[in-house]
Amino acid sequence: MAQVMPELRRVLDGDTIPAGLSESDLLELYRRMVLLRTYDERSLVYHRQGRIGTYALFWNHEAIQVGASYPLADDDWIFPSYRESAIGLLRGMPVETVLQWWRGHPSGWWNPADWNIASICVPVGTHVPHAAGLAWGKKLKGEDAVAMAFFGDGATSEGSFHEGINFAAVMNAPAVFVCNNNGWAISTPLETQTRAETLADKAAGYGIPGVRVDGLDVLAVWEAAAEAVDRARAGGGPTFIEAVHYRVAAHGTADDPRSYIDPVRVEEERARECVGQYEAFLRRVGAISDAIVEETRREAEAAMRAGIAAAEAEQPADESLVFDRAYADPPPNLRHGFSASSGADGGAAPEGTVR
Ligand SMILES: Cc1ncc(C[n+]2csc(CCOP(=O)(O)OP(=O)(O)O)c2C)c(N)n1
Numbered sequence: 437m438a439q440v441m442p443e444l445r446r447v448l449d450g451d452t453i454p455a456g457l458s459e460s461d462l463l464e465l466y467r468r469m470v471l472l473r474t475y476d477e478r479s480l481v482y483h484r485q486g487r488i489g490t491y492a493l494f495w496n497h498e499a500i501q502v503g504a505s506y507p508l509a510d511d512d513w514i515f516p517s518y519r520e521s522a523i524g525l526l527r528g529m530p531v532e533t534v535l536q537w538w539r540g541h542p543s544g545w546w547n548p549a550d551w552n553i554a555s556i557c558v559p560v561g562t563h564v565p566h567a568a569g570l571a572w573g574k575k576l577k578g579e580d581a582v583a584m585a586f587f588g589d590g591a592t593s594e595g596s597f598h599e600g601i602n603f604a605a606v607m608n609a610p611a612v613f614v615c616n617n618n619g620w621a622i623s624t625p626l627e628t629q630t631r632a633e634t635l636a637d638k639a640a641g642y643g644i645p646g647v648r649v650d651g652l653d654v655l656a657v658w659e660a661a662a663e664a665v666d667r668a669r670a671g672g673g674p675t676f677i678e679a680v681h682y683r684v685a686a687h688g689t690a691d692d693p694r695s696y697i698d699p700v701r702v703e704e705e706r707a708r709e710c711v712g713q714y715e716a717f718l719r720r721v722g723a724i725s726d727a728i729v730e731e732t733r734r735e736a737e738a739a740m741r742a743g744i745a746a747a748e749a750e751q752p753a754d755e756s757l758v759f760d761r762a763y764a765d766p767p768p769n770l771r772h773g774f775s776a777s778s779g780a781d782g783g784a785a786p787e788g789t790v791r
């Protein structure tokens with residue numbers, strides 16, 4: 437029976453460490469959040485410096501990404517959207533690989549089978565059926581791997597969300613659907629996307645459990661995800677998790693939210709940011725010291741410095757790759773490719789060459 441739990445779950449308000457998490461788990465969760473936070477903040481700087489291209493910020497989404505993925509085993513699959521572009525770092529993917537994706541370099545397109553992480557999905561929601569299909573396939577093969585898909589509130593208005601989640605439900609596939617409800621699909625607020633009271637309510641229509649958690653509470657997200665992963669692995673089928681928060685950064689580096697967002701609300705929400713909330717909890721329960729905080733930050737910053745250096749040290753991509761496999765018979769304006777504009781002689785592009 438589908439059961440939707442309407443209350444917003446929180447753990448960080450108290451001083452209780454959830455059963456199933458050791459002290460080293462608590463610190464590992466913190467290390468992962470700081471790694472993602474540092475990645476995000478440095479990426480914005482790299483973008484401003486012209487060292488990476490357009491970038492989708494995930495500042496304050498770290499609790500969702502870290503908490504939800506932590507219960508997964510290495511054989512389990514992750515299906516990220518552009519908002520979770522750096523989730524591979526949590527599995528040891530090199531920083532430079534993710535940076536190269538944002539630099540448009542081919543080495544940023546990892547082989548999904550190397551990490552059990554699908555390619556970053558930019559079309560909104562189209563990876564939901566991919567996750568459902570992979571989960572069902574694993575089940576048919578008798579493997580016990582779980583697939584977890586991350587998508588936004590806006591994705592729940594897309595046909596592929598319905599197709600994927602319904603398919604997973606009907607096939608009782610071992611899938612976990614994590615909806616990052618940050619209240620906005622670029623400039624479209626949630627209220628104009630749906631008449632549903634909560635997004636978790638949608639789970640009832642598919643006959644699967646729906647859970648709502650505070651998306652800034654890493655332990656609440658972890659708890660809901662751990663239950664969902666266990667249920668999926670035990671043959672109990674998919675779960676829909678709605679992680680609720682409010683977007684406090686721009687949609688991406690090309691967006692100026694000042695034209696549509698309430699700045700007062702943004703300031704209030706920023707004051708509740710998720711890394712600080714978790715750090716305060718760890719201090720209350722005596723699980724962290726200033727020295728650990730300092731060392732964790734230093735390590736993440738060093739990883740970023742090494743990552744951007746490695747990315748920039750790589751040979752530039754061959755620009756002709758953009759068109760090489762696009763045409764059997766290239767139109768005349770592309771026949772010369774980019775060679776004249778990017779070649780060593782620095783010569784002028786032939787007439788009509790796309791630049
Ligand atoms: C199929 C499709 N339609 C439109 C877009 C343009 N687009 C990019 S992000 C976005 C908003 C998605 O919002 P949401 O699903 O809430 O995710 P968030 O960006 O808030 O994490 C849109 C409409 C797209 N990438 N794909």
Ligand SMILES: [Mg+2]
Nearest residue numbers: 588589620621
């Ligand atoms: Mg959104």
